[in-house]
Amino acid sequence: MTDGASTNRTFANMLFTGNPINTNWVFQDIYFHQHSMCFIQDIMHVFKKIRNNIESSKLKNKTGPGRYLLLNERCIVWEHWEECFKFNFQSGFSVHNKLSEEHINLTPSSKMRNELAIQVLNKDMLYLMKTYQRTLQNPENLASSIELLENTSQLVDIFSTINQPIASLHDKKFETLDNVNKFFLSWENDVDKSIMHVSSKNLITSETRTDINSSIVGFVSLCKLFLTGQNCINPGYLNSDIIENLFGQQRGLRNGMNTNPTLAQYGPANTAIILGQCTVSNKSNSSNRASFFSATTPCPLNTTRNKSQRSKRRGIRL
Template sequence: MGGEENRQFVKSNFQGSPLDSNYISPNLVDPSKTIIHVQDFSHDVKKLRNSVMSSGHEKGQHTRLLTYEGKEITWEHFKNAVLWDRDVNSRPIYYRISDTHLAPNKAEKMRNHLAEDMLNKEMLHLMEVYQSCLPDGSHLESTIAFLTQTSTLIAIFRDRRPVTSMTDDRLEALKSVHQWFTNWRYRVKSDESVVQGKRAKLLPSTECLDDLDSLVLGFLAVCEKHLSSFPGSHVVPARFNSDVVENHFCQERGLHNGNLTHPNYYTYCATVNAVILGQTSISRGRKSNAGLSVAKPYKFYVDNKNNKRINRDR
Protein backbone atom coordinates (compact mmCIF):
# COMPACT_ATOMS: atom_id res chain seq x y z
CA MET A 1 0.00 0.00 0.00
CA GLY A 2 0.97 3.62 -0.18
CA GLY A 3 -0.58 7.05 -0.49
CA GLU A 4 -2.74 9.10 1.79
CA GLU A 5 -5.95 7.29 0.81
CA ASN A 6 -4.52 3.97 1.96
CA ARG A 7 -3.34 5.47 5.23
CA GLN A 8 -6.80 6.87 5.87
CA PHE A 9 -8.28 3.44 5.15
CA VAL A 10 -5.96 1.86 7.73
CA LYS A 11 -6.87 4.50 10.33
CA SER A 12 -10.57 3.90 9.72
CA ASN A 13 -10.18 0.41 11.19
CA PHE A 14 -9.01 1.73 14.57
CA GLN A 15 -10.58 3.81 17.31
CA GLY A 16 -7.28 5.52 18.15
CA SER A 17 -3.78 5.33 16.74
CA PRO A 18 -3.01 2.13 14.77
CA LEU A 19 0.40 2.07 16.45
CA ASP A 20 -1.24 1.54 19.86
CA SER A 21 -2.70 -1.72 18.53
CA ASN A 22 0.45 -2.72 16.58
CA TYR A 23 -1.60 -2.27 13.39
CA ILE A 24 -3.86 -5.20 14.31
CA SER A 25 -7.62 -4.61 14.10
CA PRO A 26 -10.74 -6.80 14.38
CA ASN A 27 -12.12 -8.18 11.13
CA LEU A 28 -15.22 -6.11 10.30
CA VAL A 29 -16.88 -9.18 8.78
CA ASP A 30 -15.92 -11.60 11.55
CA PRO A 31 -14.86 -9.76 14.76
CA SER A 32 -13.56 -13.03 16.22
CA LYS A 33 -10.69 -12.79 13.73
CA THR A 34 -8.08 -10.08 13.26
CA ILE A 35 -6.55 -8.20 10.32
CA ILE A 36 -2.93 -7.03 10.22
CA HIS A 37 -2.33 -3.86 8.22
CA VAL A 38 1.12 -3.78 6.61
CA GLN A 39 2.71 -1.28 4.26
CA ASP A 40 4.68 -2.62 1.29
CA PHE A 41 8.43 -3.02 1.84
CA SER A 42 9.50 -1.49 -1.49
CA HIS A 43 7.26 1.50 -0.86
CA ASP A 44 8.98 2.12 2.49
CA VAL A 45 12.49 1.87 1.02
CA LYS A 46 11.63 4.41 -1.68
CA LYS A 47 10.21 6.76 0.95
CA LEU A 48 13.41 6.49 3.00
CA ARG A 49 15.56 7.12 -0.09
CA ASN A 50 13.42 10.10 -1.07
CA SER A 51 13.80 11.54 2.44
CA VAL A 52 17.58 11.48 2.06
CA MET A 53 17.36 12.95 -1.45
CA SER A 54 15.44 15.92 -0.04
CA SER A 55 18.05 16.45 2.70
CA GLY A 56 20.64 19.16 2.14
CA HIS A 57 21.42 22.87 2.27
CA GLU A 58 20.41 24.08 -1.21
CA LYS A 59 17.30 26.23 -1.03
CA GLY A 60 14.58 25.29 -3.46
CA GLN A 61 16.04 21.81 -3.95
CA HIS A 62 16.25 20.45 -0.42
CA THR A 63 13.34 20.69 1.99
CA ARG A 64 14.88 18.68 4.85
CA LEU A 65 18.12 18.37 6.75
CA LEU A 66 18.10 14.94 8.36
CA THR A 67 20.06 15.05 11.61
CA TYR A 68 20.94 12.21 13.96
CA GLU A 69 22.80 12.85 17.21
CA GLY A 70 23.85 16.29 16.02
CA LYS A 71 25.28 15.18 12.66
CA GLU A 72 23.69 15.50 9.25
CA ILE A 73 22.54 12.83 6.82
CA THR A 74 22.50 14.37 3.34
CA TRP A 75 22.30 13.19 -0.26
CA GLU A 76 25.62 14.96 -0.85
CA HIS A 77 27.33 12.33 1.30
CA PHE A 78 26.11 9.59 -1.06
CA LYS A 79 27.10 11.51 -4.19
CA ASN A 80 30.57 12.28 -2.85
CA ALA A 81 31.19 8.66 -1.90
CA VAL A 82 30.20 7.42 -5.37
CA LEU A 83 32.23 10.08 -7.22
CA TRP A 84 35.25 9.35 -5.02
CA ASP A 85 34.89 5.65 -5.82
CA ARG A 86 34.84 6.38 -9.56
CA ASP A 87 37.79 8.78 -9.50
CA VAL A 88 40.15 6.99 -7.13
CA ASN A 89 39.58 3.28 -7.72
CA SER A 90 40.39 1.69 -11.08
CA ARG A 91 38.03 -1.09 -10.07
CA PRO A 92 35.16 0.63 -8.23
CA ILE A 93 34.14 -0.73 -4.87
CA TYR A 94 30.47 -0.39 -5.81
CA TYR A 95 30.30 -0.59 -9.60
CA ARG A 96 26.50 -0.92 -9.81
CA ILE A 97 25.73 2.74 -9.08
CA SER A 98 24.96 4.81 -12.19
CA ASP A 99 24.03 8.43 -12.76
CA THR A 100 20.40 7.31 -12.75
CA HIS A 101 20.80 6.24 -9.12
CA LEU A 102 22.18 9.65 -8.19
CA ALA A 103 19.68 11.78 -10.12
CA PRO A 104 16.56 9.76 -10.95
CA ASN A 105 13.71 11.47 -12.77
CA LYS A 106 10.09 11.23 -11.66
CA ALA A 107 9.52 7.86 -13.33
CA GLU A 108 12.84 6.40 -12.19
CA LYS A 109 12.07 7.28 -8.58
CA MET A 110 9.40 4.56 -8.75
CA ARG A 111 11.94 1.84 -9.63
CA ASN A 112 12.47 -0.36 -6.58
CA HIS A 113 16.05 -1.42 -7.31
CA LEU A 114 17.28 2.17 -7.72
CA ALA A 115 16.24 2.92 -4.15
CA GLU A 116 17.50 -0.35 -2.67
CA ASP A 117 20.91 -0.02 -4.35
CA MET A 118 21.46 3.28 -2.54
CA LEU A 119 20.58 1.94 0.93
CA ASN A 120 21.90 -1.63 0.98
CA LYS A 121 24.98 -3.29 2.50
CA GLU A 122 27.14 -2.51 -0.55
CA MET A 123 26.49 1.20 -0.11
CA LEU A 124 27.20 0.88 3.61
CA HIS A 125 30.55 -0.74 2.81
CA LEU A 126 31.41 1.97 0.30
CA MET A 127 30.55 4.71 2.81
CA GLU A 128 32.73 3.11 5.48
CA VAL A 129 35.71 2.80 3.10
CA TYR A 130 35.18 6.39 1.93
CA GLN A 131 35.13 7.60 5.53
CA SER A 132 38.37 5.77 6.36
CA CYS A 133 40.14 7.50 3.45
CA LEU A 134 39.22 11.03 4.55
CA PRO A 135 41.44 13.09 6.88
CA ASP A 136 38.38 13.61 9.06
CA GLY A 137 35.33 11.55 8.21
CA SER A 138 33.43 12.13 11.44
CA HIS A 139 30.72 14.03 9.55
CA LEU A 140 29.67 10.72 7.95
CA GLU A 141 28.98 8.92 11.24
CA SER A 142 25.23 9.53 11.23
CA THR A 143 24.95 8.61 7.55
CA ILE A 144 26.70 5.32 8.31
CA ALA A 145 24.41 4.71 11.30
CA PHE A 146 21.41 5.32 9.03
CA LEU A 147 22.77 2.96 6.35
CA THR A 148 23.37 0.30 8.98
CA GLN A 149 19.64 0.23 9.69
CA THR A 150 18.39 0.46 6.10
CA SER A 151 20.83 -2.19 4.87
CA THR A 152 19.63 -4.57 7.59
CA LEU A 153 16.03 -3.92 6.60
CA ILE A 154 16.74 -4.60 2.91
CA ALA A 155 18.81 -7.71 3.61
CA ILE A 156 15.98 -9.25 5.67
CA PHE A 157 13.13 -8.49 3.28
CA ARG A 158 15.15 -9.73 0.29
CA ASP A 159 16.11 -12.95 2.11
CA ARG A 160 14.59 -16.11 0.59
CA ARG A 161 15.34 -18.23 3.65
CA PRO A 162 12.10 -19.01 5.52
CA VAL A 163 11.33 -17.85 9.04
CA THR A 164 10.25 -20.98 10.93
CA SER A 165 10.42 -19.73 14.51
CA MET A 166 9.90 -16.53 16.47
CA THR A 167 13.43 -17.00 17.85
CA ASP A 168 14.89 -16.31 14.38
CA ASP A 169 17.76 -13.81 14.66
CA ARG A 170 16.34 -11.78 11.76
CA LEU A 171 13.23 -10.95 13.76
CA GLU A 172 15.39 -9.59 16.57
CA ALA A 173 17.32 -7.54 14.02
CA LEU A 174 14.03 -6.11 12.73
CA LYS A 175 13.04 -5.12 16.25
CA SER A 176 16.40 -3.39 16.64
CA VAL A 177 15.89 -1.43 13.40
CA HIS A 178 12.41 -0.36 14.49
CA GLN A 179 13.73 0.72 17.90
CA TRP A 180 16.47 2.81 16.25
CA PHE A 181 13.99 4.78 14.16
CA THR A 182 11.62 5.11 17.14
CA ASN A 183 14.40 6.50 19.34
CA TRP A 184 15.47 8.90 16.58
CA ARG A 185 11.96 10.26 16.24
CA TYR A 186 11.55 10.60 20.01
CA ARG A 187 14.87 12.41 20.50
CA VAL A 188 14.18 14.94 17.76
CA LYS A 189 10.58 15.55 18.79
CA SER A 190 11.62 16.14 22.41
CA ASP A 191 14.67 18.31 21.64
CA GLU A 192 13.79 21.69 23.13
CA SER A 193 16.94 23.29 21.74
CA VAL A 194 15.33 23.19 18.28
CA VAL A 195 12.33 25.34 17.37
CA GLN A 196 9.28 23.09 17.28
CA GLY A 197 8.40 24.05 13.71
CA LYS A 198 11.84 22.93 12.49
CA ARG A 199 11.97 19.56 14.26
CA ALA A 200 10.00 17.76 11.56
CA LYS A 201 12.64 18.82 8.98
CA LEU A 202 15.30 16.87 10.89
CA LEU A 203 13.48 13.57 10.31
CA PRO A 204 12.00 11.60 7.43
CA SER A 205 8.34 12.50 6.95
CA THR A 206 5.80 11.38 9.53
CA GLU A 207 4.12 9.27 6.83
CA CYS A 208 7.43 7.53 6.08
CA LEU A 209 8.09 6.67 9.73
CA ASP A 210 4.49 5.53 10.27
CA ASP A 211 4.73 3.28 7.21
CA LEU A 212 7.94 1.82 8.61
CA ASP A 213 6.15 1.09 11.90
CA SER A 214 3.41 -0.68 9.96
CA LEU A 215 5.90 -2.75 7.94
CA VAL A 216 8.01 -4.02 10.84
CA LEU A 217 5.29 -4.46 13.46
CA GLY A 218 2.93 -5.95 10.89
CA PHE A 219 5.51 -8.46 9.65
CA LEU A 220 6.33 -9.53 13.20
CA ALA A 221 2.61 -9.96 13.93
CA VAL A 222 2.09 -12.00 10.75
CA CYS A 223 4.98 -14.30 11.67
CA GLU A 224 3.70 -14.78 15.20
CA LYS A 225 0.12 -15.46 14.12
CA HIS A 226 0.97 -17.71 11.18
CA LEU A 227 3.58 -19.81 12.98
CA SER A 228 1.36 -20.31 16.02
CA SER A 229 -1.75 -21.13 13.96
CA PHE A 230 0.04 -23.50 11.58
CA PRO A 231 2.81 -25.40 13.40
CA GLY A 232 5.57 -26.50 11.05
CA SER A 233 4.81 -23.73 8.53
CA HIS A 234 7.04 -20.81 7.59
CA VAL A 235 7.09 -17.24 6.28
CA VAL A 236 9.51 -16.19 3.52
CA PRO A 237 10.47 -12.48 3.94
CA ALA A 238 11.33 -12.03 0.23
CA ARG A 239 7.80 -13.04 -0.73
CA PHE A 240 6.17 -10.70 1.77
CA ASN A 241 4.90 -7.92 -0.51
CA SER A 242 1.82 -6.51 -2.24
CA ASP A 243 2.73 -7.67 -5.75
CA VAL A 244 -0.26 -10.01 -6.05
CA VAL A 245 -2.72 -7.25 -5.15
CA GLU A 246 -1.02 -4.73 -7.45
CA ASN A 247 -1.05 -7.17 -10.36
CA HIS A 248 -4.75 -7.78 -9.78
CA PHE A 249 -5.46 -4.04 -9.83
CA CYS A 250 -3.41 -3.59 -13.00
CA GLN A 251 -5.45 -6.29 -14.75
CA GLU A 252 -8.70 -4.64 -13.66
CA ARG A 253 -7.64 -1.21 -14.90
CA GLY A 254 -6.25 -2.56 -18.16
CA LEU A 255 -9.37 -4.37 -19.33
CA HIS A 256 -11.18 -1.34 -20.73
CA ASN A 257 -9.73 1.73 -22.46
CA GLY A 258 -6.19 1.30 -21.17
CA ASN A 259 -4.55 1.82 -17.80
CA LEU A 260 -5.68 5.43 -17.45
CA THR A 261 -9.25 4.33 -16.91
CA HIS A 262 -10.88 5.41 -13.65
CA PRO A 263 -13.75 2.92 -13.37
CA ASN A 264 -16.97 3.68 -11.55
CA TYR A 265 -18.68 1.12 -9.34
CA TYR A 266 -20.44 -0.83 -12.10
CA THR A 267 -17.44 -1.07 -14.42
CA TYR A 268 -15.34 -2.22 -11.48
CA CYS A 269 -17.84 -5.03 -10.78
CA ALA A 270 -17.51 -6.26 -14.36
CA THR A 271 -13.71 -6.07 -14.52
CA VAL A 272 -13.05 -7.74 -11.19
CA ASN A 273 -15.29 -10.66 -12.16
CA ALA A 274 -13.65 -10.87 -15.59
CA VAL A 275 -10.24 -11.16 -13.92
CA ILE A 276 -11.45 -13.84 -11.52
CA LEU A 277 -13.10 -15.91 -14.25
CA GLY A 278 -10.40 -15.61 -16.90
CA GLN A 279 -7.07 -15.50 -15.09
CA THR A 280 -4.91 -17.78 -13.00
CA SER A 281 -1.58 -17.36 -11.25
CA ILE A 282 -0.47 -20.84 -12.40
CA SER A 283 1.20 -21.17 -15.79
CA ARG A 284 0.25 -24.43 -17.55
CA GLY A 285 1.80 -23.81 -20.97
CA ARG A 286 -1.65 -23.71 -22.57
CA LYS A 287 -4.93 -21.91 -21.92
CA SER A 288 -4.66 -20.38 -18.47
CA ASN A 289 -8.14 -21.46 -17.42
CA ALA A 290 -8.24 -24.87 -19.17
CA GLY A 291 -9.03 -27.79 -16.93
CA LEU A 292 -9.57 -25.65 -13.85
CA SER A 293 -12.63 -25.57 -11.66
CA VAL A 294 -14.99 -22.72 -12.48
CA ALA A 295 -14.37 -19.63 -10.36
CA LYS A 296 -17.29 -18.06 -8.55
CA PRO A 297 -17.63 -14.36 -9.35
CA TYR A 298 -18.28 -11.78 -6.68
CA LYS A 299 -21.87 -10.69 -6.13
CA PHE A 300 -22.34 -6.97 -5.67
CA TYR A 301 -25.40 -5.47 -4.01
CA VAL A 302 -26.01 -1.74 -3.71
CA ASP A 303 -29.22 -0.22 -2.39
CA ASN A 304 -28.43 3.33 -3.43
CA LYS A 305 -28.22 4.55 -7.00
CA ASN A 306 -24.79 5.02 -8.49
CA ASN A 307 -23.73 8.68 -8.68
CA LYS A 308 -23.33 10.00 -12.20
CA ARG A 309 -19.81 10.85 -13.28
CA ILE A 310 -19.13 14.57 -13.51
CA ASN A 311 -17.89 15.73 -16.89
CA ARG A 312 -14.94 17.93 -15.97
CA ASP A 313 -14.12 18.87 -19.55
CA ARG A 314 -16.89 21.45 -19.62
Protein backbone atom coordinates in the same frame (compact mmCIF):
# COMPACT_ATOMS: atom_id res chain seq x y z
CA MET B 1 -1.26 -4.47 2.85
CA THR B 2 -1.33 -1.02 1.26
CA ASP B 3 0.95 1.78 0.21
CA GLY B 4 1.00 5.15 1.93
CA ALA B 5 -1.68 6.94 -0.12
CA SER B 6 -3.96 9.30 1.81
CA THR B 7 -7.02 7.19 0.98
CA ASN B 8 -5.32 4.13 2.49
CA ARG B 9 -4.48 6.11 5.61
CA THR B 10 -8.12 7.06 5.95
CA PHE B 11 -9.05 3.41 5.52
CA ALA B 12 -6.56 2.44 8.27
CA ASN B 13 -8.15 4.96 10.65
CA MET B 14 -11.51 3.28 10.04
CA LEU B 15 -10.12 -0.09 11.12
CA PHE B 16 -8.68 1.02 14.46
CA THR B 17 -10.57 2.65 17.30
CA GLY B 18 -7.39 4.21 18.73
CA ASN B 19 -3.75 4.55 17.83
CA PRO B 20 -2.81 1.43 15.81
CA ILE B 21 0.70 1.51 17.29
CA ASN B 22 -0.81 0.67 20.69
CA THR B 23 -2.37 -2.53 19.31
CA ASN B 24 0.71 -3.50 17.25
CA TRP B 25 -1.29 -2.92 14.06
CA VAL B 26 -3.70 -5.77 14.85
CA PHE B 27 -7.47 -5.28 14.60
CA GLN B 28 -10.53 -7.50 14.88
CA ASP B 29 -12.59 -8.56 11.90
CA ILE B 30 -15.83 -6.58 12.16
CA TYR B 31 -17.82 -9.59 10.92
CA PHE B 32 -16.05 -12.27 12.98
CA HIS B 33 -14.54 -10.85 16.17
CA GLN B 34 -12.54 -14.00 16.98
CA HIS B 35 -10.54 -13.41 13.79
CA SER B 36 -7.56 -11.04 14.06
CA MET B 37 -6.09 -9.18 11.10
CA CYS B 38 -2.90 -7.16 10.60
CA PHE B 39 -2.49 -3.88 8.76
CA ILE B 40 0.94 -3.69 7.10
CA GLN B 41 2.40 -1.00 4.89
CA ASP B 42 4.17 -2.36 1.82
CA ILE B 43 7.85 -2.37 2.78
CA MET B 44 8.93 -1.64 -0.81
CA HIS B 45 7.03 1.65 -0.72
CA VAL B 46 8.62 2.38 2.67
CA PHE B 47 12.10 1.96 1.17
CA LYS B 48 11.22 4.48 -1.53
CA LYS B 49 9.92 6.93 1.08
CA ILE B 50 13.09 6.67 3.14
CA ARG B 51 15.20 7.23 0.02
CA ASN B 52 13.03 10.19 -1.03
CA ASN B 53 13.41 11.76 2.42
CA ILE B 54 17.18 11.51 2.12
CA GLU B 55 17.11 12.83 -1.45
CA SER B 56 15.21 15.93 -0.31
CA SER B 57 17.65 16.45 2.58
CA LYS B 58 20.09 19.18 1.56
CA LEU B 59 22.14 21.66 3.56
CA LYS B 60 21.44 24.37 1.00
CA ASN B 61 18.89 24.93 -1.72
CA LYS B 62 18.30 27.62 -4.32
CA THR B 63 16.63 30.00 -1.86
CA GLY B 64 18.90 29.49 1.15
CA PRO B 65 19.25 26.97 3.98
CA GLY B 66 17.70 23.65 3.09
CA ARG B 67 15.78 20.95 4.92
CA TYR B 68 18.20 18.37 6.22
CA LEU B 69 17.96 15.25 8.37
CA LEU B 70 19.81 15.32 11.67
CA LEU B 71 20.94 12.29 13.66
CA ASN B 72 23.20 12.54 16.73
CA GLU B 73 23.88 16.19 15.85
CA ARG B 74 25.24 15.19 12.44
CA CYS B 75 23.58 15.78 9.09
CA ILE B 76 22.26 13.11 6.74
CA VAL B 77 22.16 14.67 3.28
CA TRP B 78 21.92 13.37 -0.28
CA GLU B 79 25.32 14.91 -1.01
CA HIS B 80 26.88 11.99 0.88
CA TRP B 81 25.39 9.57 -1.64
CA GLU B 82 26.49 11.77 -4.54
CA GLU B 83 30.06 11.86 -3.21
CA CYS B 84 30.07 8.08 -2.81
CA PHE B 85 28.81 7.69 -6.38
CA LYS B 86 31.73 9.75 -7.71
CA PHE B 87 34.18 7.84 -5.50
CA ASN B 88 32.74 4.51 -6.67
CA PHE B 89 34.16 4.94 -10.19
CA GLN B 90 37.20 7.02 -9.30
CA SER B 91 39.72 4.17 -9.47
CA GLY B 92 38.05 2.33 -12.34
CA PHE B 93 36.97 -0.54 -10.06
CA SER B 94 33.53 -0.03 -8.58
CA VAL B 95 32.78 -1.03 -5.00
CA HIS B 96 29.01 -0.95 -5.58
CA ASN B 97 28.57 -2.68 -8.94
CA LYS B 98 24.92 -1.73 -9.47
CA LEU B 99 25.16 1.95 -8.58
CA SER B 100 24.53 4.21 -11.57
CA GLU B 101 23.61 7.75 -12.51
CA GLU B 102 19.96 6.69 -12.45
CA HIS B 103 20.20 6.00 -8.72
CA ILE B 104 21.52 9.47 -7.91
CA ASN B 105 19.85 11.86 -10.38
CA LEU B 106 16.26 10.88 -9.74
CA THR B 107 13.32 11.67 -12.01
CA PRO B 108 9.58 11.28 -11.29
CA SER B 109 9.72 7.97 -13.15
CA SER B 110 12.84 6.57 -11.46
CA LYS B 111 11.51 7.53 -8.03
CA MET B 112 8.79 4.92 -8.52
CA ARG B 113 11.18 2.00 -9.12
CA ASN B 114 11.68 -0.23 -6.10
CA GLU B 115 15.09 -1.59 -7.04
CA LEU B 116 16.66 1.89 -7.28
CA ALA B 117 15.61 2.66 -3.71
CA ILE B 118 16.73 -0.73 -2.43
CA GLN B 119 20.19 -0.43 -3.99
CA VAL B 120 20.98 2.89 -2.29
CA LEU B 121 19.91 1.54 1.12
CA ASN B 122 21.43 -1.95 1.08
CA LYS B 123 24.69 -3.48 2.36
CA ASP B 124 26.53 -2.65 -0.86
CA MET B 125 25.81 1.04 -0.32
CA LEU B 126 26.84 0.72 3.33
CA TYR B 127 30.15 -0.89 2.37
CA LEU B 128 30.79 1.79 -0.27
CA MET B 129 30.15 4.62 2.20
CA LYS B 130 32.40 3.02 4.82
CA THR B 131 35.12 2.64 2.20
CA TYR B 132 34.75 6.28 1.18
CA GLN B 133 34.75 7.35 4.84
CA ARG B 134 38.25 5.94 5.33
CA THR B 135 39.59 8.32 2.67
CA LEU B 136 38.28 11.48 4.36
CA GLN B 137 40.19 13.81 6.65
CA ASN B 138 37.06 14.23 8.76
CA PRO B 139 35.32 10.82 8.63
CA GLU B 140 32.79 11.77 11.33
CA ASN B 141 30.85 13.75 8.71
CA LEU B 142 29.47 10.48 7.37
CA ALA B 143 28.85 8.83 10.74
CA SER B 144 25.08 9.45 10.86
CA SER B 145 24.51 8.49 7.23
CA ILE B 146 26.36 5.23 7.89
CA GLU B 147 24.32 4.59 11.03
CA LEU B 148 21.12 5.02 9.02
CA LEU B 149 22.42 2.64 6.34
CA GLU B 150 23.35 0.07 8.98
CA ASN B 151 19.66 -0.12 9.88
CA THR B 152 18.08 0.18 6.43
CA SER B 153 20.46 -2.45 5.04
CA GLN B 154 19.18 -4.95 7.60
CA LEU B 155 15.59 -4.27 6.55
CA VAL B 156 16.54 -4.69 2.89
CA ASP B 157 18.32 -7.94 3.66
CA ILE B 158 15.25 -9.38 5.41
CA PHE B 159 12.51 -8.18 3.07
CA SER B 160 14.30 -8.39 -0.28
CA THR B 161 15.70 -11.93 -0.01
CA ILE B 162 13.24 -14.54 -1.23
CA ASN B 163 15.06 -17.64 0.07
CA GLN B 164 15.03 -16.94 3.82
CA PRO B 165 11.68 -18.18 5.19
CA ILE B 166 10.88 -17.79 8.89
CA ALA B 167 9.51 -20.87 10.64
CA SER B 168 9.92 -19.97 14.32
CA LEU B 169 9.34 -17.01 16.60
CA HIS B 170 12.85 -17.61 17.92
CA ASP B 171 14.37 -16.58 14.60
CA LYS B 172 17.12 -13.96 15.00
CA LYS B 173 15.40 -11.78 12.39
CA PHE B 174 12.85 -10.70 15.01
CA GLU B 175 15.62 -9.33 17.22
CA THR B 176 17.02 -7.47 14.22
CA LEU B 177 13.62 -5.99 13.38
CA ASP B 178 13.10 -4.92 16.99
CA ASN B 179 16.47 -3.15 17.05
CA VAL B 180 15.76 -1.34 13.77
CA ASN B 181 12.35 -0.23 15.03
CA LYS B 182 13.93 1.05 18.27
CA PHE B 183 16.50 2.98 16.22
CA PHE B 184 13.82 4.94 14.35
CA LEU B 185 11.79 5.54 17.53
CA SER B 186 14.90 6.74 19.38
CA TRP B 187 15.79 9.05 16.49
CA GLU B 188 12.30 10.55 16.59
CA ASN B 189 12.42 11.05 20.37
CA ASP B 190 15.83 12.74 20.23
CA VAL B 191 14.70 15.30 17.65
CA ASP B 192 11.36 15.91 19.39
CA LYS B 193 13.13 16.64 22.69
CA SER B 194 15.69 18.93 21.05
CA ILE B 195 15.28 22.65 21.63
CA MET B 196 17.38 23.64 18.61
CA HIS B 197 15.78 21.38 16.00
CA VAL B 198 12.27 20.54 14.80
CA SER B 199 10.91 17.31 13.34
CA SER B 200 9.43 19.05 10.29
CA LYS B 201 12.90 20.04 9.06
CA ASN B 202 15.34 17.62 10.67
CA LEU B 203 13.49 14.29 10.67
CA ILE B 204 11.91 12.00 8.13
CA THR B 205 8.23 12.76 7.61
CA SER B 206 5.65 11.58 10.14
CA GLU B 207 3.96 9.48 7.42
CA THR B 208 7.23 7.66 6.73
CA ARG B 209 7.84 7.06 10.44
CA THR B 210 4.36 5.59 10.82
CA ASP B 211 4.83 3.42 7.73
CA ILE B 212 8.14 2.06 9.05
CA ASN B 213 6.46 1.10 12.31
CA SER B 214 3.56 -0.51 10.46
CA SER B 215 5.86 -2.53 8.21
CA ILE B 216 8.04 -3.83 11.04
CA VAL B 217 5.59 -4.23 13.93
CA GLY B 218 2.77 -5.35 11.64
CA PHE B 219 4.97 -8.06 10.16
CA VAL B 220 5.99 -9.30 13.62
CA SER B 221 2.32 -9.38 14.67
CA LEU B 222 1.48 -11.36 11.54
CA CYS B 223 4.19 -13.90 12.38
CA LYS B 224 2.86 -14.27 15.93
CA LEU B 225 -0.59 -15.07 14.53
CA PHE B 226 0.61 -17.29 11.70
CA LEU B 227 3.68 -19.20 12.89
CA THR B 228 1.96 -22.10 14.58
CA GLY B 229 2.44 -25.79 13.89
CA GLN B 230 4.39 -26.34 10.68
CA ASN B 231 3.67 -22.95 9.12
CA CYS B 232 6.35 -20.64 7.80
CA ILE B 233 6.37 -17.21 6.19
CA ASN B 234 8.78 -15.72 3.67
CA PRO B 235 9.31 -11.95 4.22
CA GLY B 236 10.81 -11.66 0.74
CA TYR B 237 7.35 -12.19 -0.76
CA LEU B 238 5.54 -9.87 1.66
CA ASN B 239 4.89 -7.05 -0.80
CA SER B 240 2.44 -5.99 -3.48
CA ASP B 241 4.84 -6.45 -6.42
CA ILE B 242 2.67 -9.17 -8.00
CA ILE B 243 -0.41 -6.95 -8.00
CA GLU B 244 1.53 -3.96 -9.36
CA ASN B 245 3.05 -6.17 -12.03
CA LEU B 246 -0.44 -7.23 -13.12
CA PHE B 247 -1.61 -3.61 -13.25
CA GLY B 248 1.49 -2.64 -15.21
CA GLN B 249 0.69 -5.27 -17.84
CA GLN B 250 -2.95 -4.22 -17.95
CA ARG B 251 -1.96 -0.61 -18.62
CA GLY B 252 1.00 -1.15 -20.88
CA LEU B 253 0.71 -4.40 -22.80
CA ARG B 254 -2.87 -4.63 -23.94
CA ASN B 255 -4.68 -1.32 -23.54
CA GLY B 256 -2.32 1.30 -24.94
CA MET B 257 -1.17 2.72 -21.59
CA ASN B 258 -4.80 3.14 -20.58
CA THR B 259 -4.83 3.74 -16.82
CA ASN B 260 -8.60 3.19 -16.60
CA PRO B 261 -9.60 0.23 -18.82
CA THR B 262 -13.27 -0.64 -19.13
CA LEU B 263 -14.67 -3.96 -17.94
CA ALA B 264 -14.80 -5.17 -21.55
CA GLN B 265 -11.07 -4.42 -21.90
CA TYR B 266 -10.01 -5.70 -18.49
CA GLY B 267 -11.42 -9.23 -18.77
CA PRO B 268 -9.85 -10.27 -22.11
CA ALA B 269 -6.58 -8.54 -21.12
CA ASN B 270 -6.39 -10.69 -18.00
CA THR B 271 -6.77 -13.82 -20.12
CA ALA B 272 -4.01 -12.59 -22.42
CA ILE B 273 -1.73 -11.88 -19.44
CA ILE B 274 -2.29 -15.33 -17.93
CA LEU B 275 -1.88 -17.36 -21.12
CA GLY B 276 -0.33 -15.27 -23.86
CA GLN B 277 2.08 -12.80 -22.32
CA CYS B 278 5.27 -12.95 -20.32
CA THR B 279 4.36 -12.69 -16.64
CA VAL B 280 6.87 -9.95 -15.91
CA SER B 281 6.29 -6.37 -16.99
CA ASN B 282 9.18 -3.92 -17.24
CA LYS B 283 6.68 -1.06 -17.11
CA SER B 284 5.76 -1.60 -13.45
CA ASN B 285 7.91 -0.47 -10.55
CA SER B 286 8.29 -4.08 -9.39
CA SER B 287 10.72 -4.73 -12.28
CA ASN B 288 11.41 -8.43 -12.86
CA ARG B 289 11.17 -9.63 -9.25
CA ALA B 290 7.45 -10.43 -9.34
CA SER B 291 6.46 -13.70 -10.94
CA PHE B 292 3.04 -15.31 -10.90
CA PHE B 293 0.60 -17.52 -12.84
CA SER B 294 1.39 -20.74 -14.64
CA ALA B 295 0.35 -22.45 -17.81
CA THR B 296 1.48 -25.73 -19.30
CA THR B 297 3.04 -23.89 -22.24
CA PRO B 298 6.63 -22.75 -21.58
CA CYS B 299 6.30 -19.55 -23.61
CA PRO B 300 3.65 -17.12 -24.91
CA LEU B 301 0.95 -18.57 -27.15
CA ASN B 302 0.97 -15.60 -29.51
CA THR B 303 4.48 -16.12 -30.89
CA THR B 304 4.16 -13.65 -33.76
CA ARG B 305 3.50 -10.84 -31.31
CA ASN B 306 6.50 -11.71 -29.14
CA LYS B 307 9.27 -12.51 -31.63
CA SER B 308 11.30 -9.55 -30.39
CA GLN B 309 11.16 -10.97 -26.85
CA ARG B 310 12.23 -14.50 -27.79
CA SER B 311 15.50 -14.29 -25.86
CA LYS B 312 13.74 -13.11 -22.71
CA ARG B 313 11.13 -15.86 -22.50
CA ARG B 314 11.03 -17.75 -19.27
CA GLY B 315 8.99 -20.40 -17.51
CA ILE B 316 6.05 -19.24 -15.45
CA ARG B 317 4.23 -20.65 -12.46
CA LEU B 318 0.82 -20.37 -10.84
